[in-house]
Amino acid sequence: MADIDYAIxxxxxxxxxxSLVAVNNVDLNVPAGKIYGFLGPNGxxxxxxxxxxxxxxxxxxxSATVLGLDTRKxxxxxxxxxxxxxxxxxLFEDLTVRENLEFxxxxxTLSGRTRKARVAELLTEFDLADRSRQYAGTLSGGQxxxxxxxxxTLHRPSILFLDxxxxxxxPQNRRDFWETLFELADQGATILVSTHYMxxxxxxxxxxxLDQGVKVADGSPRQLGKEITSQVIExxxxxxxxxxxxxxxxxxxxxxxxLGVRLRVLMPKxxxxxxxxxxxxxxxAGIEAExxxxxxxxxxxxxxxxxxxxxxxxxxQDSQGEAA
Amino acid sequence: MKTLLRIFAVMRKxxxxxxxxxxxxxxxxxxxxxxxLMFGYAINTDVRYLSAAYVDExxxxxxxxxxxxxxxxxxxxxxxxxxxxxxxxxxxxxxxxSIGIFIPEDFDRRVIGNGRQIAQLLVDGTDxxxxxxAQQLTAAPVAFDNQQRTSQQNRIVVxxxxxxxxxxxxxxxxxxxxxxxxxxxxxxxxxxxVRERERGNLEFLINTPVKTPELMLGKIFPxxxxxxxxxxxILSLGRxxxxxxxxGDYLHILWASLLFIATNLSLGLLLSTLATTQFQAxxxxxxxxxxxxxxxxxxxxxxxxxxxxxxxxxxLPLTHFNRLIRGIILRGADILSMWDELIALAVFMxxxxxxxxxxxxxxxx
Ligand SMILES: Nc1ncnc2c1ncn2[C@@H]1O[C@H](COP(=O)(O)OP(=O)(O)O)[C@@H](O)[C@H]1O
Ligand SMILES: [Mg+2]
Numbered sequence: 001m002a003d004i005d006y007a008i009x010x011x012x013x014x015x016x017x018x019s020l021v022a023v024n025n026v027d028l029n030v031p032a033g034k035i036y037g038f039l040g041p042n043g044x045x046x047x048x049x050x051x052x053x054x055x056x057x058x059x060x061x062x063s064a065t066v067l068g069l070d071t072r073k074x075x076x077x078x079x080x081x082x083x084x085x086x087x088x089x090x091l092f093e094d095l096t097v098r099e100n101l102e103f104x105x106x107x108x109t110l111s112g113r114t115r116k117a118r119v120a121e122l123l124t125e126f127d128l129a130d131r132s133r134q135y136a137g138t139l140s141g142g143q144x145x146x147x148x149x150x151x152x153t154l155h156r157p158s159i160l161f162l163d164x165x166x167x168x169x170x171p172q173n174r175r176d177f178w179e180t181l182f183e184l185a186d187q188g189a190t191i192l193v194s195t196h197y198m199x200x201x202x203x204x205x206x207x208x209x210l211d212q213g214v215k216v217a218d219g220s221p222r223q224l225g226k227e228i229t230s231q232v233i234e235x236x237x238x239x240x241x242x243x244x245x246x247x248x249x250x251x252x253x254x255x256x257x258x259l260g261v262r263l264r265v266l267m268p269k270x271x272x273x274x275x276x277x278x279x280x281x282x283x284x285a286g287i288e289a290e291x292x293x294x295x296x297x298x299x300x301x302x303x304x305x306x307x308x309x310x311x312x313x314x315x316x317q318d319s320q321g322e323a324a
Numbered sequence: 325m326k327t328l329l330r331i332f333a334v335m336r337k338x339x340x341x342x343x344x345x346x347x348x349x350x351x352x353x354x355x356x357x358x359x360x361l362m363f364g365y366a367i368n369t370d371v372r373y374l375s376a377a378y379v380d381e382x383x384x385x386x387x388x389x390x391x392x393x394x395x396x397x398x399x400x401x402x403x404x405x406x407x408x409x410x411x412x413x414x415x416x417x418x419x420x421x422s423i424g425i426f427i428p429e430d431f432d433r434r435v436i437g438n439g440r441q442i443a444q445l446l447v448d449g450t451d452x453x454x455x456x457x458a459q460q461l462t463a464a465p466v467a468f469d470n471q472q473r474t475s476q477q478n479r480i481v482v483x484x485x486x487x488x489x490x491x492x493x494x495x496x497x498x499x500x501x502x503x504x505x506x507x508x509x510x511x512x513x514x515x516x517x518v519r520e521r522e523r524g525n526l527e528f529l530i531n532t533p534v535k536t537p538e539l540m541l542g543k544i545f546p547x548x549x550x551x552x553x554x555x556x557x558i559l560s561l562g563r564x565x566x567x568x569x570x571x572g573d574y575l576h577i578l579w580a581s582l583l584f585i586a587t588n589l590s591l592g593l594l595l596s597t598l599a600t601t602q603f604q605a606x607x608x609x610x611x612x613x614x615x616x617x618x619x620x621x622x623x624x625x626x627x628x629x630x631x632x633x634x635x636x637x638x639x640l641p642l643t644h645f646n647r648l649i650r651g652i653i654l655r656g657a658d659i660l661s662m663w664d665e666l667i668a669l670a671v672f673m674x675x676x677x678x679x680x681x682x683x684x685x686x687x688x689x
Binding site: 051058103 | 329
């Protein structure tokens with residue numbers, strides 16, 4: 001037995017839809033009682049992976065165990081132990097908030113008295129008590145999301161799968177939502193949450209970065225920043241556009257991201273004196289700017305790892321082209 | 325116990341949703357009403373008052389008597405007396421009449437003479453029903469007081485059992501019970517599951533511990549109640565509005581209908597596992613409904629159909645139900661005397677239900 005207790009383990013998990021490889025050979029180790037993030041752009045295979053872990057999709061190859069249960073063969077036994085909040089609202093829009101929760105409590109066969117108490121408890125906990133008679137279809141994005149989370153946690157599952165839970169929600173609601181997630185994790189639940197927001201990913205204990213179905217990096221946000229193979233140089237210029245144009249010719253630079261007046265410039269760690277290099281280039285062009293080396297944030301990590309993969313792919317194609 | 329609780333959960337949800345779905349609710353009541361009125365009134369196969377004209381070249385006492393007797397049958401409405409055969413032709417061409425009667429100059433002699441046609445009937449044969457009516461007219465008893473009468477009389481006397489007034493409502497209303505139940509029951513269940521798939525509800529549902537048979541049964545139950553509601557609507561309208569006699573036992577009607585409703589609901593479930601969109605589900609429903617209406621004996625008598633059509637009809641649940649319900653309602657038959665039809669329906673139901681449970685996956689792929 002390993003010294004860490006893993007709630008989810010997957011090896012070589014792949015899913016193919018026709019010729020499209022939606023999830024490509026993903027290994028996962030999700031520690032119990034922690035919040036684990038899937039970070040990736042649309043179409044990177046987050047939902048598909050979650051569905052495979054819930055036992056809703058059968059992997060094309062590879063396997064996964066969730067709470068020690070095989071997702072291929074023991075999906076039914078798993079249902080009572082996991083909660084799943086789908087990306088698209090999947091409760092009944094023509095039922096009221098209370099009716100939806102009552103339905104969920106009955107379908108999970110809570111005993112009569114617990115059922116009533118649990119529904120009442122969730123209504124207050126998720127701030128839906130004064131909406132209990134409203135049809136779910138008429139709720140706002142934030143209210144729908146709270147209802148969906150309430151429904152997913154109603155039977156007190158030990159693992160929660162949340163697929164882009166905050167995509168239709170305003171920033172204040174997002175903050176509150178994350179507070180709730182931390183409370184749930186404190187109570188011992190393992191939470192697997194997918195997102196394409198960097199700030200949300202940064203709050204996870206651990207995360208995996210997905211790109212076109214491939215897991216390109218994983219670890220804690222801090223660890224990812226440390227282990228990144230690029231250095232990050234921040235450039236603050238009066239005219240970021242010209243600065244950007246000037247730097248884009250420099251072959252050592254792998255990517256430039258503009259954030260307002262700031263530019264995040266990435267180059268390989270092996271490149272020595274990166275700051276001087278950038279200063280020199282800008283000086284030659286007569287551009288005034290503050291240049292300093294900074295610690296990579298998640299966005300840098302994301303850009304660096306996906307960029308790296310693109311290059312490797314291109315390299316492969318080139319060498320194939322030469323061979324042919 | 326847990327199973328019952330989960331079935332109950334699905335059932336309750338289904339009832340709540342139904343009570344809020346105005347369109348479906350309107351269809352539950354509207355379809356029986358519209359169909360009954362349509363088939364009971366507009367599509368009336370008792371033909372009366374076809375517009376007709378005649379030419380009477382004889383213009384004798386006998387010919388005038390002949391014309392008035394034809395009018396008395398009420399089958400035709402003699403609007404015109406035309407001057408010539410040509411005029412009759414052009415009236416027919418213009419579509420103003422569907423039947424023309426030509427009485428030749430020597431009408432009296434023809435009546436007395438043996439074996440010769442006494443008059444000519446011109447018929448718009450494009451409509452087979454009118455053609456049939458014309459054939460009735462030729463058999464019309466023309467009561468001339470002359471000695472040759474016996475040779476023209478029909479030797480075969482038709483005795484009409486069960487429907488002495490020859491009203492089509494008597495045959496159509498019991499048949500409509502089956503048609504309406506097929507239409508609505510198959511459609512409602514087929515759409516019910518596909519709709520949840522389209523709306524995304526199914527992804528949530530299949531992630532709960534509910535078992536496939538529980539989900540299916542929970543979905544079927546509310547529609548059984550609806551089917552019975554429709555049965556009551558159709559039968560009471562039929563009984564009190566169209567004066568269809570109900571000779572059989574109400575309990576037997578109930579049992580036969582329950583079985584038929586369950587069969588159609590299972591069939592609908594099966595379709596829902598095949599269709600991916602509500603529109604597809606609807607198309608598939610019509611794929612079943614159309615042959616059911618045409619071949620089940622509802623529109624045309626089963627015995628008059630070619631063998632291939634009969635073979636197809638035997639695999640349509642409506643054919644068996646039509647035999648049952650007409651037997652019970654019109655002949656007052658005992659349901660058990662038609663046990664083979666009951667078994668046929670039960671087999672349909674079990675096969676459809678088992679197939680749909682087997683086909684339905686609690687998975688998305
Ligand atoms: N049922 C499906 N059939 C075919 N292609 C699919 C299906 N589900 C997802 N895909 C494809 O797989 C890829 C990954 O999708 P998804 O897992 O939904 O990504 P994400 O959730 O990260 O946005 C996308 O290109 C998507 O179009
Ligand atoms: Mg997704």
